[in-house]
Amino acid sequence: MADRTVAELRQKIAQAREVIAHLVDKAAFNGTEAHRALDYFGGDAFDSKFLPWPRNDDEGLRPEDLNAANDD
Numbered sequence: 762m763a764d765r766t767v768a769e770l771r772q773k774i775a776q777a778r779e780v781i782a783h784l785v786d787k788a789a790f791n792g793t794e795a796h797r798a799l800d801y802f803g804g805d806a807f808d809s810k811f812l813p814w815p816r817n818d819d820e821g822l823r824p825e826d827l828n829a830a831n832d833d
Contacts, residue, residue, distance in 0.1 A: 778802040 781802060785795045794815035801811055 774802060 778799060781795075781798055785791060785799065797816075798814060801808065
């Protein structure tokens, strides 16, 4: 049963990553924090410090500043 649960959780995380990728695409939010989320949910490692998300303080930018569409 444990192996099945782990497998199902891995599938659920993969589904979550696909949903996030779709939402990022539709929202045109393609900044650093979007890529950090996709990378995190695409990997196997757990980071207890992943949240808060987005981490605006780390880069000193607001969410709208992290959008690649704003790069001129």
